[in-house]
Amino acid sequence: xxxxxxxxxxxxxxxxxxxxxxxxxxxxxxxxxxxxxxxxxxxxxxxxxxxxxxxxxxxxxxxxxxxxxxxxxxxxxxxxxxxxxxxxxxxxxxxxxxxxxxxxxxxxxxxxxxxxxxxxxxxxxxxxxxxxxxxxxxxxxxxxxxxxxxxxxxxxxxxxxxxxxxxxxxxxxxxxxxxxxxxxxxxxxxxxxxxxxxxxxxxxxxxxxxxxxxxxxxxxxxxxxxxxxxxxxxxxxxxxxxxxxxxxxxxx
Amino acid sequence: xxxxxxxxxxxxxxxxxxxxxxxxxxxxxxxxxxxxxxxxxxxxxxxxxxxxxxxxxxxxxxxxxxxxxxxxxxxxxxxxxxxxxxxxxxxxxxxxxxxxxxxxxxxxxxxxxxxxxxxxxxxxxxxxxxxxxxxxxxxxxxxxxxxxxxxxxxxxxxxxxxxxxxxxxxxxxxxxxxxxxxxxxxxxxxxxxxxxxxxxxxxxxxxxxxxxxxxxxxxxxxxxxxxxxxxxxxxxxxxxxxxxxxxxxxxxxxxxxxxxxxxxxxxxxxxxxxxxx
Numbered sequence: 001x002x003x004x005x006x007x008x009x010x011x012x013x014x015x016x017x018x019x020x021x022x023x024x025x026x027x028x029x030x031x032x033x034x035x036x037x038x039x040x041x042x043x044x045x046x047x048x049x050x051x052x053x054x055x056x057x058x059x060x061x062x063x064x065x066x067x068x069x070x071x072x073x074x075x076x077x078x079x080x081x082x083x084x085x086x087x088x089x090x091x092x093x094x095x096x097x098x099x100x101x102x103x104x105x106x107x108x109x110x111x112x113x114x115x116x117x118x119x120x121x122x123x124x125x126x127x128x129x130x131x132x133x134x135x136x137x138x139x140x141x142x143x144x145x146x147x148x149x150x151x152x153x154x155x156x157x158x159x160x161x162x163x164x165x166x167x168x169x170x171x172x173x174x175x176x177x178x179x180x181x182x183x184x185x186x187x188x189x190x191x192x193x194x195x196x197x198x199x200x201x202x203x204x205x206x207x208x209x210x211x212x213x214x215x216x217x218x219x220x221x222x223x224x225x226x227x228x229x230x231x232x233x234x235x236x237x238x239x240x241x242x243x244x245x246x247x248x249x250x251x252x
Numbered sequence: 253x254x255x256x257x258x259x260x261x262x263x264x265x266x267x268x269x270x271x272x273x274x275x276x277x278x279x280x281x282x283x284x285x286x287x288x289x290x291x292x293x294x295x296x297x298x299x300x301x302x303x304x305x306x307x308x309x310x311x312x313x314x315x316x317x318x319x320x321x322x323x324x325x326x327x328x329x330x331x332x333x334x335x336x337x338x339x340x341x342x343x344x345x346x347x348x349x350x351x352x353x354x355x356x357x358x359x360x361x362x363x364x365x366x367x368x369x370x371x372x373x374x375x376x377x378x379x380x381x382x383x384x385x386x387x388x389x390x391x392x393x394x395x396x397x398x399x400x401x402x403x404x405x406x407x408x409x410x411x412x413x414x415x416x417x418x419x420x421x422x423x424x425x426x427x428x429x430x431x432x433x434x435x436x437x438x439x440x441x442x443x444x445x446x447x448x449x450x451x452x453x454x455x456x457x458x459x460x461x462x463x464x465x466x467x468x469x470x471x472x473x474x475x476x477x478x479x480x481x482x483x484x485x486x487x488x489x490x491x492x493x494x495x496x497x498x499x500x501x502x503x504x505x506x507x508x509x510x511x512x513x514x515x516x517x518x519x520x521x522x523x524x525x526x527x528x529x
Contacts, residue, residue: 030365114351115350118346118348118351119344119345119346119348120348120349120350120351122305122310122344122348123342123344123348123349123350124350125308125310125330125333125334125337126308126310126337126340126342126344126348127337127338127342127361127362127365127366127413128334128335128337128338128362128365128366129334129361129365129366130330130331130334134365
């Protein structure tokens with residue numbers, strides 16, 4: 001029973017130790033700016049097409065569903081309000097985070113995992129560089145900067161998707177009506193939680209990906225296992241932390 | 253500093269390393285002096301690689317102390333170790349090259365990333381990289397990736413990377429494992445050359461006795477560019493090579509080549525007999 005409990009607690013301890021070192025390294029020299037920009041390109045620019053696509057369709061589907069529900073009450077004029085609030089508060093941050101978790105937590109875990117099993121991480125330590133400083137911190141900074149930006153783009157494209165459905169496809173309201181109601185619906189409270197969420201999710205995604213990558217054992221099979229675990233664990237924590245943040249904001 | 257003779261460069265004092273209760277190293281004690289060559293023999297799983305990793309602080313001993321350049325590294329934090337590690341070169345068993353970097357970037361890695369060497373300009377770095385690769389006769393592979401090279405070439409790049417900062421101590425982990433005899437001899441000849449030209453203290457882990465024989469009995473002649481047997485031109489005492497034999501994490505032999513060949517222990521003599529087989 002004790003052994004059963006010991007391993008997750010030890011893993012948790014290792015995770016927080018890694019997280020602590022990764023954060024401390026942001027302030028310490030040497031800084032690997034090149035690696036940060038390369039990761040920003042991979043995580044941010046690389047995820048852009050899929051984030052735009054998913055953002056557009058989630059906004060469009062939201063508008064479609066709401067058009068049916070709101071027409072029952074004769075309130076189709078509120079489509080913009082509802083689409084904007086759901087996208088900015090929940091759908092934008094969570095869907096973007098899940099996409100980036102699937103795309104980048106797995107990418108990070110498999111890259112670092114392959115490096116671990118082929119002794120490249122040990123080689124890095126042997127050559128006098130800190131793997132956490134060189135590999136984890138740049139990925140953490142890059143994800144923390146890019147995920148909120150991707151979310152903002154996803155939110156906007158989602159609103160555009162809603163506009164296409166509500167105004168162009170179903171002709172339920174005028175463009176001015178749609179954009180004005182959307183704009184008025186969003187308050188500072190929504191914006192702050194809509195930006196705080198992706199920032200927290202980014203930390204989870206980068207650190208979970210790096211954590212599973214850095215502790216990979218058992219050859220190529222181990223790399224596969226680490227990748228799967230990274231995506232599953234990152235996605236679960238995205239939902240848990242989303243609940244916690246929403247709970248705090250609901251009370252505000 | 254290194255280079256001064258008789259200075260103790262690496263010292264193991266009762267070092268034990270355990271993974272899940274199984275001892276990988278068991279009460280290991282020995283010391284290496286500056287300028288010395290150490291050949292570490294042993295069967296697979298006898299703890300040779302763990303020994304090298306413990307010397308670099310990549311693995312922490314469960315008991316005992318490891319001293320490098322006179323400093324006890326056992327209680328040092330990982331961060332404190334980075335400066336020290338930049339003074340030690342290491343060739344990993346499979347080369348340990350970064351597969352997403354080109355050969356040039358791989359060899360330049362210690363120069364670019366180590367804090368000690370960060371003052372070099374890109375031109376100086378390129379010059380040092382080219383020189384280091386020329387030393388292992390691979391100066392035409394700068395833009396290639398490790399996957400495009402053969403196993404022997406990757407080891408040579410590994411040697412170039414380990415020696416590019418000209419560290420006073422270099423550790424080689426099975427540089428000839430899995431290579432054909434001709435390539436293996438080329439690799440050892442390059443190690444002898446690096447050792448003699450750059451005056452490095454060398455520890456070499458191997459399961460091939462021939463590797464040890466070459467290191468112990470040959471020197472690099474910079475004039476002819478060839479290896480020549482020790483004893484010629486009165487240079488017999490220029491190098492001291494000590495042999496060590498490991499068995500199940502314990503040190504079962506430490507001494508000269510003559511003592512190793514004279515040993516009657518069946519396990520030890522198996523290694524000495526390899527060369528005649």
